[in-house]
Amino acid sequence: MKSLWTFLYILLCTLVFLSQARSQHAFAVRYQFEQDTVHIRGNETFANKLLIENLTEESLELTPDAQETMSLQGLIGLPPRIQLGPKEQKRYPLKYIADRRTIHQHLQAFTIGFSSTQQIILAPPISFYTKLENQPALKIRTEQSEFFLDPAVRRVQFMVQVSNTGLVPLTLQLEFSGFPQGFELLESPGPTTLQPGAQALIPFTGRASTGGGTLDFDLRIEARDNAGLLLAHHRVRVAQAGSVQRFGQARTSIADQQNNSVALRYMDLNQFSTVYQLQAQGRLDLTPTKQLSYQVHTDYYKNLNAVNIYDTYLHYEDKKWGVQLGNIYENLDHTLSGRGIKASYKLTDKKALRVYAVDNNYMLYSQLNNLIPGAKIVAASYAFQADDQREGYAHYLHSENDFRGIRSDQWSVKAPISIGSNQQFTFEGGYSFEQAYEGGAAHGLAGGIYYQLQAGLYQLSSANYYSSPYYTGLRRGYFQSDSRIRRQLSDTKSIYGRISLMHNTPQYQSEDRGFFFRNAQQLDIYELGYQRRFKQFNVDVRPYLMVQRLENNLPMLPTSFKQRWRSSSLRTAADIQFFSVNHRASVRVDYGYTYRNTANRPLAPYHSLRVNGNYSNRFVGFSTFIQLNPYYLTDLMSSATRADYRIYSFGPNTQLNLFQGKLQSQVSAMYSYYGFSRSNNFSIQADARWHLKRNWTVTADLYYALIKNTYYYQAQMLPIPNTTSFHSRQFRIGIEKRFAAGHASRVYTLHLTFFDDQNNNGVRDNDEATPEGLLIRLDNNVAFSDHKGQVKFTQMTDGTYTLQVENNRGWTVQGPIRITVTKNKRLNIPLVKTRALTGKVYLTNAKYQADKPSLAGIRVWAVDRQGKEYSTLTDASGTYLFYLPVGAYTLSVSTEGMPFRIENPSIPIIVKEHKKTEVPDFRYQDERRKIGIKRF
Numbered sequence: 001m002k003s004l005w006t007f008l009y010i011l012l013c014t015l016v017f018l019s020q021a022r023s024q025h026a027f028a029v030r031y032q033f034e035q036d037t038v039h040i041r042g043n044e045t046f047a048n049k050l051l052i053e054n055l056t057e058e059s060l061e062l063t064p065d066a067q068e069t070m071s072l073q074g075l076i077g078l079p080p081r082i083q084l085g086p087k088e089q090k091r092y093p094l095k096y097i098a099d100r101r102t103i104h105q106h107l108q109a110f111t112i113g114f115s116s117t118q119q120i121i122l123a124p125p126i127s128f129y130t131k132l133e134n135q136p137a138l139k140i141r142t143e144q145s146e147f148f149l150d151p152a153v154r155r156v157q158f159m160v161q162v163s164n165t166g167l168v169p170l171t172l173q174l175e176f177s178g179f180p181q182g183f184e185l186l187e188s189p190g191p192t193t194l195q196p197g198a199q200a201l202i203p204f205t206g207r208a209s210t211g212g213g214t215l216d217f218d219l220r221i222e223a224r225d226n227a228g229l230l231l232a233h234h235r236v237r238v239a240q241a242g243s244v245q246r247f248g249q250a251r252t253s254i255a256d257q258q259n260n261s262v263a264l265r266y267m268d269l270n271q272f273s274t275v276y277q278l279q280a281q282g283r284l285d286l287t288p289t290k291q292l293s294y295q296v297h298t299d300y301y302k303n304l305n306a307v308n309i310y311d312t313y314l315h316y317e318d319k320k321w322g323v324q325l326g327n328i329y330e331n332l333d334h335t336l337s338g339r340g341i342k343a344s345y346k347l348t349d350k351k352a353l354r355v356y357a358v359d360n361n362y363m364l365y366s367q368l369n370n371l372i373p374g375a376k377i378v379a380a381s382y383a384f385q386a387d388d389q390r391e392g393y394a395h396y397l398h399s400e401n402d403f404r405g406i407r408s409d410q411w412s413v414k415a416p417i418s419i420g421s422n423q424q425f426t427f428e429g430g431y432s433f434e435q436a437y438e439g440g441a442a443h444g445l446a447g448g449i450y451y452q453l454q455a456g457l458y459q460l461s462s463a464n465y466y467s468s469p470y471y472t473g474l475r476r477g478y479f480q481s482d483s484r485i486r487r488q489l490s491d492t493k494s495i496y497g498r499i500s501l502m503h504n505t506p507q508y509q510s511e512d513r514g515f516f517f518r519n520a521q522q523l524d525i526y527e528l529g530y531q532r533r534f535k536q537f538n539v540d541v542r543p544y545l546m547v548q549r550l551e552n553n554l555p556m557l558p559t560s561f562k563q564r565w566r567s568s569s570l571r572t573a574a575d576i577q578f579f580s581v582n583h584r585a586s587v588r589v590d591y592g593y594t595y596r597n598t599a600n601r602p603l604a605p606y607h608s609l610r611v612n613g614n615y616s617n618r619f620v621g622f623s624t625f626i627q628l629n630p631y632y633l634t635d636l637m638s639s640a641t642r643a644d645y646r647i648y649s650f651g652p653n654t655q656l657n658l659f660q661g662k663l664q665s666q667v668s669a670m671y672s673y674y675g676f677s678r679s680n681n682f683s684i685q686a687d688a689r690w691h692l693k694r695n696w697t698v699t700a701d702l703y704y705a706l707i708k709n710t711y712y713y714q715a716q717m718l719p720i721p722n723t724t725s726f727h728s729r730q731f732r733i734g735i736e737k738r739f740a741a742g743h744a745s746r747v748y749t750l751h752l753t754f755f756d757d758q759n760n761n762g763v764r765d766n767d768e769a770t771p772e773g774l775l776i777r778l779d780n781n782v783a784f785s786d787h788k789g790q791v792k793f794t795q796m797t798d799g800t801y802t803l804q805v806e807n808n809r810g811w812t813v814q815g816p817i818r819i820t821v822t823k824n825k826r827l828n829i830p831l832v833k834t835r836a837l838t839g840k841v842y843l844t845n846a847k848y849q850a851d852k853p854s855l856a857g858i859r860v861w862a863v864d865r866q867g868k869e870y871s872t873l874t875d876a877s878g879t880y881l882f883y884l885p886v887g888a889y890t891l892s893v894s895t896e897g898m899p900f901r902i903e904n905p906s907i908p909i910i911v912k913e914h915k916k917t918e919v920p921d922f923r924y925q926d927e928r929r930k931i932g933i934k935r936f
Contacts, residue, residue, distance in 0.1 A: 028056045028120035029084070031112075033128040040098045040130045042137070042167050045075065047095045048128055050112065054084040060118060067111040067125050070102050078112070098132070100196045103167040106132045137166025138194075138223055138232040143873070146237035148775060148782060154208040155186075156238055159201045159873060160221060161857045164194035171226055171491070174202055178220040179238070182657075183208050191226075191491055201856040201875060206238065216240065226491050229422075229454045239782075259283050265699070265734030274302040277734070289319040295326075306367035321345045328358050332379055332395040333412040333430060333473040339364045340377075350385040360399075375401035390416035390426065399472070405437040405513045408472045412446070426450040428465065432472040436511035444471030459486040469507035477506035492534055498527040498544075521634075522549035540575040546592070550633040565599040565633050569608075588612040592631070601636050602629060602645075624650035635676075646675030662691045678710040695738040703730040749824050750793045752776065754785055754805070757830030764828045771811055771831065777804040778819075796821050805831070812885055834883040835911050837862075839919035841878035841893065843926065844903065853926045859894045860922075878924070886913050893922055901925050 034049040054060050062082040066072040076095035084090065094110075096102055113125030141161050149156050164170050171193045176185055186205040194200060204221075216239040223231045260282030267275040280296040293315040299308045313326030322344045330336040340358035347353065360374030379397040386392060397410045412430035419425050428448035435441045446467035453460040462483040469477035479501070486496035505520045527544035545568070552563045571592035578585045590610040597604040608629035615622045627647040630636055635645060651670035656663070665688040672681040683705040690698045708725040754774060755764040770789025775782060779801050783791040803817040811831045819827070841855055855878035862870040864887050874880045891907040903923035911917050 026121060027123040029053065029060065029062065029114065029122055030055055031114070031123065031126060033126065035128060037129050037131055039133055040103070041133050042098055042103075045095060045097050046130065047076075047093060048110075050078070050092045050094060051089065052082065052084065052092070053089045054087055056120070057086045059086060060084045060116060060120065062114045062116050062122075065113045065115060065125070067113050069109055069111045069127075070096070071110040071112050073102065082114075098130070098167065100167050103130065103132060104169075104196070106168055108132075132167065137164060137168075138170055138172065139163040139165055140221060140223060140232045140234040142221075142234065142236050144236070146239060146782075148784070149208055149238070149240045150773070154240075155205065156207075157203065157205045158236075159875075160204055160234075161199060161201055161873065162192065162194065162223060162232075163199040163857070164196055167196050169196065170194050170231065172223040172231055173225075173491070175222045175224060176204065176219060177222070178218050179206065180217050183217070183238075195853075198853065199857040201873060208240070226457070226488055229459075261736055261738045263699075263734050263736040265732055267730065267732040270729055273304075276300045276302065277732075291317050293317070301368075304368070307365070308363055308368060309365040310363050312364050319346075327362075327364050328356060330356065331474070332356075332381060332393075332397055333475075334377075334379075334395075334397050334399070334410060335474065336360065336377060336379070337362055338374055338377075352383050354381045354383065355379070356381075373403050375399045375404075386416045386418065388416070388418065388424070390424070392416050392426075403513070405511060406434060406509075407437070408432055408434040410444075410472050412473065422454040424450075424452040430467070430471065430473055432470075434470055434472050434509070436509050438511040440509040440511040442470035442507075442509055444468045444473075444476075446471050446473055446475070457488040459488075460484075469505055470509070477504060479503040479505075492532060494531045496529045496531070498525070498529070500525040500527070520549070520551040522547070523632075524548075536578055536580050538575075538577040538579075541572070542574075543570075543572045545569070546571055548633045563599075565636070566596065567594055567598070567604075567633055568596040569594040583615075583617050585615040586613070590631075594629075599633065599636050619654060621653045622650070623653070644675045646673070648673045664689045664691075680708045682706045697736040697738070699732075699734045699736060701730075701732040704728070747795045747797055748821055750778075750796055750819065750821055751824075751826040752791050752793075752803075752829055753827070754789045754791075754811075754829045754831055756811075757832065762830050764830075774805055774811060774831075778802070798822055803829070812883070832885050833913070834885050835913070835917065837882040837884050837909075837911060837917055837919060839880055839882075839891070840921050841874055841880070841902075841924050842921040843878070844923045853900065853924075855924065858924075861892050861894065862889045863892075864889050884911050886911050891919070891922075 029052060031050060031052045034051065038046050038048055040046045052062070060083075062084065063080070064072060064078045064082065071094070072078060074094055074096040076093050078092055078094070082090070082092075096110075108130045109127045110130065111125050111127040114122050116122060139162070141163075142158055144158070147156050147158050160174060162172065162174075171191055173191050174189050179185070184207055186207055189202050189204075192200055192202065206219075217237070219236050219238050221234045221236070223233070225231055261280065263277075263279045265277040265279070267277060269275065276299070278296065278298040278300075280294065282294060284292045284294075286292055293313075295311060295313055297309070297311040299310075300306075301308070311327050313324055313328070315324040316322060324342040326339065328336055328338060328340050328342050330342070336356060336358050338358045338360035340356065342354060342356050342358075344352055344354040356377065356379040358377045358379075360377055362374075377397060377399045379395065381396075382394045384392050392413075392415045394413045395411070397412075399406075399408045399410075401407070410430065410432040412428075414426065414428045417425045417427060426449075428446075428450070430444075430446035432444040432446075433441070434444065444467065446465070448463075448465035450464070451460070451462045460483075462481075464481045464483075465475065466479045467473060467475050467477060471477065480503075481499070481501045483500075484496055484498040486494055488494045500523075502523045503520075504522075524547040525544050527542050529540060529542040531538070531540045533539075548565075548567045548569075550563065550565045569592045571590060573588065573590040575588050576586065588611070592608045593605060594608060595605045597606070606629055608631060609627070610631055611624070611626040613622075613624045625647065626649070627645070630645050649670060649672040651668060653666070653668035656665040656667075658665075665686065667684070667686040669684045670682070672683075673679070674681070683703070685703050687701045688699070692698065704727065706725065706727045708723060710723050753764070754771060754776070756769045756771065757764075758768055759765070770785075770787075772785055772787045772789065774785040774789075776785060776791050778793055781793060783793065785791050798821065800818055800820045803813070803819055805811060805813050812834050813829060813831060817829065819825075839860070841858055841860075843853070843855065855874055858874040858878070858880075860872055860874065860880045860882075862882055862884060864885075870882060870884060872880050872882055888908070888910050891909060892905055893902045895901055895905070903925060904920070905922075907920055907922070909917055909919055
């Protein structure tokens with residue numbers, strides 16, 4: 001066999017050599033590029049070299065041809081005629097600039113062929129390729145960084161401007177997220193294609209539930225391409241302002257505006273136990289860089305005359321360091337959930353050191369018996385954040401557990417590694433040493449690799465983790481590998497494959513006094529999927545193979561009682577989701593055929609089904625769950641021998657906002673039948689919050705459950721049914737008080753009244769109106785005027801502030817207003833009416849253009865005689881809208897750096913009070929492509 005393989009290898013090399021020799025002599029000229037692929041960046045130069053060799057004994061003349069590419073249109077190109085002497089070689093440098101004229105694809109060919117008037121044989125054209133590196137080519141911005149709900153209709157609307165600054169076309173889909181319950185998106189914008197240099201305005205309209213509570217949140221705007229890759233993102237704040245605004249809190253959440261609260265509650269448990277609860281939480285701003293946070297939870301059990309204190313701490317934080325005393329909850333690949341101290345120090349904005357000393361008992365103080373005492377832990381952590389916002393760490397942890405008789409040391413690290421703009425790689429590792437007080441010892445190791453790749457229409461992700469049986473981390477004796485690849489077929493369709501392996505085989509030392517269970521579990525899934533989105537529906541179908549193994553190893557039981565079960569199933573899951581402005585629904589159906597089940601409950605083969613369903617609208621919702629026959633092997637652990645495994649569960653729910661949001665309530669009910677235990681369960685849960693004046697709130701919570709069980713006992717060799725029932729009831733009522741954090745310096749209140757100054761005397765007369773709903777901005781703080789035209793800014797410090805009236809009601813102020821605050825003030829602010837002014841940008845030279853440019857997002861300026869500037873943006877039709885006070889203005893369009901020019905760049909106008917202003921159109925000339933017309 002070795003001789004045969006050697007002979008075939010020599011024969012193959014000989015054939016390749018003869019074919020190359022023949023090809024070299026078949027053509028008169030040989031030419032090749034120095035580089036096959038050139039990596040380029042936008043607006044930078046790139047180069048290559050062309051080698052040409054005359055293989056004949058005579059002089060030749062060649063004429064290059066670009067083969068319909070840009071290969072001859074460079075900064076340095078080939079001459080129109082190339083002279084080659086006998087056997088002569090020449091090298092020609094080629095240099096280009098990666099601009100929109102040259103590059104129009106991510107992977108672009110530059111091809112050169114040659115022709116000659118002489119009777120010679122020329123090789124076919126050759127090519128080299130440019131690969132455009134991924135650069136942030138898409139820009140997203142909005143006119144402002146924050147927008148406010150119109151108090152009259154509880155809506156917010158603004159325009160999102162997207163610009164393609166790259167070299168190739170982009171097709172993008174805007175996605176909005178981060179909005180809370182009670183806020184909904186009224187329209188979902190479709191895909192938008194932007195040519196290089198183009199921009200577009202995409203409207204966003206959202207609505208808050210009528211009568212709902214106060215909203216204040218960060219809205220995340222993401223632009224993704226056809227493959228789902230994130231192109232750019234932007235954040236804006238959407239808030240609701242009233243007529244009273246606490247100063248300095250415009251950019252923080254409503255919870256922070258009154259970020260301190262105290263609550264006293266009474267709870268009754270089944271008439272057998274009465275509990276009084278005291279809860280408090282909040283933050284005190286000691287200085288602009290120093291805060292003191294606190295949290296208190298105390299329960300007093302009247303019947304037992306005992307107190308429990310839990311989830312309670314004090315946390316002081318400065319610009320560089322902080323310390324927390326009380327309950328500590330952290331995840332260091334080992335649970336910290338107890339009482340102790342945590343100290344932290346910030347090295348930079350993205351790096352920090354932390355140390356811990358914790359007694360791992362949940363209760364900070366308890367007069368009731370703790371059944372299992374926890375470990376005593378000391379730990380240190382170094383945490384950092386990479387440039388792409390991924391987090392990494394290095395932890396050390398030492399634990400002493402007297403109850404189990406185990407001490408351990410554990411080291412763990414996690415490091416994100418940058419390997420390219422379209423790839424992510426993360427490494428994780430750990431080592432532990434566990435020693436029993438009675439002499440046993442065990443070493444543990446852990447490691448993980450996580451990888452993501454975005455390559456064109458393909459997405460690949462793989463998460464892999466392994467820890468040895470005695471590793472002391474959270475994932476003890478754990479192996480998991482989850483890899484999937486997705487291929488985008490179109491904007492609305494994709495296919496994918498997934499392999500998921502999960503094996504859990506923890507082990508514990510025989511000297512470990514707290515852990516005797518050594519259960520082994522395996523769950524492997526091999527899955528294919530097809531996803532399709534059309535209109536308001538999203539459908540996902542996934543056939544898969546599921547293999548399971550379950551082994552119970554209880555040291556105190558004989559071998560005959562140990563369970564070793566295996567099962568294999570062929571299954572198909574289908575997810576269907578529907579989303580509209582007022583309705584949301586989803587259903588997941590998972591059907592399977594189990595062809596092997598060594599537990600023999602039920603006997604294989606058998607069919608099984610799982611159904612999850614949810615529906616909700618603005619008023620009510622409904623949820624259901626159905627399961628027929630076991631899905632997991634662990635389901636058999638709860639099933640009686642004679643009972644079928646059936647689960648039926650369904651129930652409605654509703655949310656109520658009454659009396660203009662003062663009363664908020666949620667009610668849900670659920671009925672469940674469990675066939676494996678023959679039990680019928682009914683439960684109802686309700687809570688209500690009544691908001692009173694001065695930030696007082698009355699709360700009430702109710703939970704009631706009724707459970708009926710049926711079991712059989714043998715009487716004269718016949719099974720006799722017997723039914724038992726019991727109920728559980730919990731009721732809680734309380735009162736809360738919210739208040740603002742204190743300040744270290746003296747603060748003042750500014751009370752403003754806005755009025756229509758009809759006679760221009762600057763003094764408010766009795767017959768002059770006070771407009772409602774004006775958006776008033778004082779530096780970065782905003783408030784809406786009430787029905788009396790009044791707003792109030794509180795908690796103001798010494799300083800000078802600039803007042804503006806956002807022009808959404810046809811009013812403005814004459815000139816900028818500067819207000820100096822050194823004490824409490826009341827001011828009357830005169831207003832002047834504005835006039836609506838509408839104009840248009842008109843495309844003039846589209847006759848010879850294959851595609852028309854987008855007229856959206858063009859900025860138009862209006863400047864009055866005092867130099868005050870107003871600006872707005874055009875919509876998709878080129879129309880723009882101003883609200884301007886009466887006066888003379890000059891209108892102009894910004895064209896710097898844009899692929900167009902305006903024939904009439906400056907238009908003088910005069911806005912009159914009772915007369916419509918005629919505005920000439922701006923004449924737009926597209927300069928993306930120069931077109932010359934020659935007459936012959």
